[in-house]
Amino acid sequence: MSQEPESKPPGEPAAKRDELPSGREGHTPDFSPAEVQRRLRHPVSFFRRTREHLIEGGVFLCGVASILAISLIFIFLFREGLQALRMVDTPLDFVYSMGVQLEYDAGIDDVVAVGEAPQLAWQPVSEEPKLSMIPLMWGSLGVALLASLLSTLAGIGVGIFLSELASPRLRGVVKPMLELLVGIPTVVIGFVMLAIVAQPLRQVAEAIGLSGVYGSTYNMFVGAVGVSIVIIPVIGSLVDDALRAVPDDLRAASLGVGATRWQTTWRVVLPTGVSGVFGAVILGFGRALGETMIVLMCAGNAAQITGNPFDSVRTMTAAIASEMGAAQVGGVHAQTLFLVGAILITITFLLNLTMELVVNRFRRKIRL
Amino acid sequence: MTDEARQSIETARRKVTGKTKAPLWAVLFESLVRGITGAVILVLFFLMGTILVRGGGQITPEFLLQAPRDGMTAGGIFPAIMGTFFVVLFMIVMALPLGVFGAVYMVEYSKGGIMSRIIRAAVNNLAGVPSIVFGLFGLGFFVLFVGRNLDHHIYGVPRTAEEVQAVQAEMAPLQAEAREEAINLADERGITDPAELDAFVEAYVEEQTPPVPRTVFGQGAMFWAAATLAILVLPFIIVATEEALRAVPPSTREAAYGLGATRWQVISTVVLPQAKPGILTGAILAVARGAGELAPILFVGVTFFTPGLPLTEPVNFGLFSVPVVNPFEEFMHLNYHIYTMATQHHDPIGTRGIQFGTTLVLVALTFVMNLMAIVLRRRYSKKS
Known part of the structure; x- marks a missing residue:
């Protein structure tokens, strides 16, 4: 019971005020x-x-x-x-494992073992578990980068539309729609991508001459498109918030010296709100990294390192989701999956921290 | 800036500069931005439309009110609907009081104090945690740590490999004794057929030795799933409540204090009633979110098939006795049903209809709740 009043009630007679215990003046x-x-x-x-x-x-x-x-x-x-x-013997087991290297021998027309070489393989249930997390991290990074690329461009577009172009009425219709889009369960988006979109997407890719590189129907690209559907509205909303926080004085000044609306948006509003936009992008990237069900259902779920965006990948989240249920409790596989989760949580924590710093800078800049 | 102001500035600019047309790239840029937004809205309509068209034909009373049958290729999704409903119900019952009173402490008791700063930091960090991590936590903490320990202390279920061995070592002589007795008894009764003898001995040993303790809490269950989801939605409830409490004008609090009300009286009769719409909106959004998540509960109790709702033995309520939902059993869930039917069923193409029907039910549920929250928030913000 020792809190300060939130505000001084007005209209208190001055005489009464003097009676109160005021140690110093202005107390x-x-x-x-x-x-x-x-x-x-x-x-x-x-x-x-x-x-x-x-x-x-x-x-x-x-x-x-x-x-x-x-x-x-x-x-x-x-x-x-x-x-x-x-x-494990050494933490390096999570980076690479030694595996038998095979080489083709023309003399006997078969492959022969020529020695051991480090391998980056995630095969946790093989006889000798190979626990390199690099393929999983590669998959996560690939999907998240690709999805961020798609959704940053689209999300900033949506944000600019909402804050600079749309009339208040249109904005009042579009913004709730974005919220509804965010509210759709990710399983549903994953399912629609898997059942309806993936196959036609393959046909389109083959029609435009990509059949050589289009590895699998369910691949990194399909996963990234699915993840983008979730992230675009999130980034759009946050960019809208960031741009609307830019004081109207700046817009009025810019328009007043004869700039067009486009010049005002591009040269005044966006540069002022850039750290807010940056924060939105980082948040979107974190979301893409943590997305589970969509990538589990559409990204093919094959743990491999590939430079081709049309190949299957398995992300860290998908590995946890698909393997934890079958892993033996307390075994090295299950504990490794917990470690993958710990790494994931650390990465998103750092991303969150970065975003907070960036947004705080943005707020200070806006107040100036 | 209002539209009228923008319009008049634009008119003035045209008059002063003499340029009546906007430059081409400005037009291109603006139409690109409009096009992107339109495309995003189109995606929403495409998703909704597809689900409605392909799932709509599935929705029959049988589909909604029966359990799956014939290897999941026919029947309905009743257990999944009820499973989703009850897990979300348990979730909000756990999360709402914790979240609301946590926020009340933050705003009304520890104003800007160390506690409220810690809560804020925790909430901020939790909001960015991937949902699958909650699944790991639910499995590791609730099922394996809390559940197994409860089983151990209440029912004496062994926890570690050593304890399992100890129990087996304790049981071994008893079992050997019972086995000998069984063989003697079989001799007396003249059972000679080896298969019959084996069955008799097994049955006798089971009957004579103390029962092996059964896991009750240390396995996936609706209760643990609800607890995991509760932690997932806790930050949302805290943030929503905090905003609602801060929106209550300080003057009404002061007026109540001026009348001599105690702090709890002020909170319970003045602050909370005014904050109710905001808290309710947060709760609805939390329910929608909880119903739409699968990753957190993947290892914590969802299962592919149960013939009905998991029920307990009839519970006596005095006047009547009915079976109630048993929260310590595995359950079916709409999200999991869609996921397994689409990816693990032996005939994923042939059961597309069921998958779309299930999707429609799930989307309708979350859609209605989201819409409710949006409408409620809009009305609420107009009033204040």
């Missing part, structure tokens, strides 16, 4: 409930006081429980993930 008089009640000689009954304390304690516990629930995730994931490190 805000204490209007806190406890102080007011004490001054009114209206003692709070024991029952009421106890009840207040009990309720405050209960509410405090809810706050603590929320914090606990949230921080437990980080603690637990790292605890489990670190066990994987203890189970």
Whole structure:
């Protein structure tokens, strides 16, 4: 019961104000409930006081429980993930593993083993588990970069449209539609991509002469397009917010010196809001990295390192989703998947941090 | 800037500069931006339209009210609908009080204090965590840690390999004894056929030795799935409640304090009622989000097929006794149904109809809830 009043009630007579205990000049008089009640000689009954304390304690516990629930995730994931490190000989096992290298021998017309070479392979259930995470990270990065590329361009377009071009009425229609698009469960988007879009997309690619490189019907590109559907509205909304935070004075000044609307948008509004836009893009990238169901259903789910965007890949999230259910509890495979999760959470945490710093800079810039 | 202001500035610019037409690239740029937005809206309509057209024909009373049959190629999705409903219900029952009172503590008790800063930091970080990570957490923490430990302390289920061995070592002499007795008994009764003898011995040993403890909590279950989803939506509820509480004007709080109300009286009779629409909007969005997520509950209790809802033995309520939903069983879920039918069923093409029907039901559910939230928020923001 020792909080400061939020604002001074106006119209308090000056004479009364002097009676209050003001240690120094300009000191805000204490209007806190406890102080007011004490001054009114209206003692709070024991029952009421106890009840207040009990309720405050209960509410405090809810706050603590929320914090606990949230921080437990980080603690637990790292605890489990670190066990994987203890189970292998060296952490390098998660980077590469030694495998038999085969070479074609023309003399006997067959392949022969010529020695051992480091391999970047994710084969966790083979007799000798190969736990290189590089193929998974490659897949995640590939899908996320491709999806970010598609959705950054489109998302900024949507944001500019909403904040600079659309009339308030049109904006009032389009923005809820974007929210609805974000609200569609990702399984549904993955399913529609898998059932309806993937096959025609292949036919289109083959028709325009890409049949040589179009590896698999379900591939990195199809996954990235699916992920973009989720991310474009998110980036669009955030870019809209960032551009609308740019003060109208700037727009008026720009238009006042004879710039067109396009010049104003391109040379004044966008540069001012660029850190907000950047924050939106980073958030979109984080979302793409963490997206699970769409890439699990449409990206082909083959753990391989490929430079071709039309080949199947398996992302970190898809690996966890598809393998955890079958992995033996406490085994090296399951613990490695926990480690993959811990790495994922670290990356998104860092992305979040970057975004917060960028957006804070943006806010300070806007206030200037 | 208002449209009228923009328009008049544009008119003035044209008059002053004498350029009546916008330059070509400006026109191109603006039509590109419009085109992109139009395309995004088209995608929404395409998704909705496809699902409606291909799923609409599936929706019959039988589809909505029956369990799947004939190897999932016929029947309905009733258990999946109810599974989704109950898991979301349990989720919001857990998350709402925690989130709302967490936010109340943040805004009303610890104003800008260390607690509210910690909560804010935690919430911010949690919002960016990939949903599959919640799945790992649900499996590792709720099922394997909490569930297994509950089983161990209540039912004596072994947790580690050593404990399993200890239990087996304890059971071995008892089993050997029972086996000997069984063989003697079989001799007396004149059972000679080897298969019959084996069956008799097995049955006798099972009957005579103490039962092996069964896992109850240490397995995937609706309750753990709901708890995992509750943590997922907790940040959304906290943020929504916080915004709603901050929107309540301080003057009404001060007026209530001025009348001599205690802090809890102010919160419960003045602040919370005013914040109710905002909190409700947050709760609806949280429910929609919880119903639309699959990754967090993949390993925590969803299953491909149950013949109906998991029910308990009839519970006596005094006047009547009915079976209730058993939250410690595995359950079917709409999202999981779509996922497994589309990717793991032996005939994914032949069952497309069922898949689209399920998708339509799921989309309709989340769509209605999202729409409700949007409408509610709009009305609420107009009022204030």
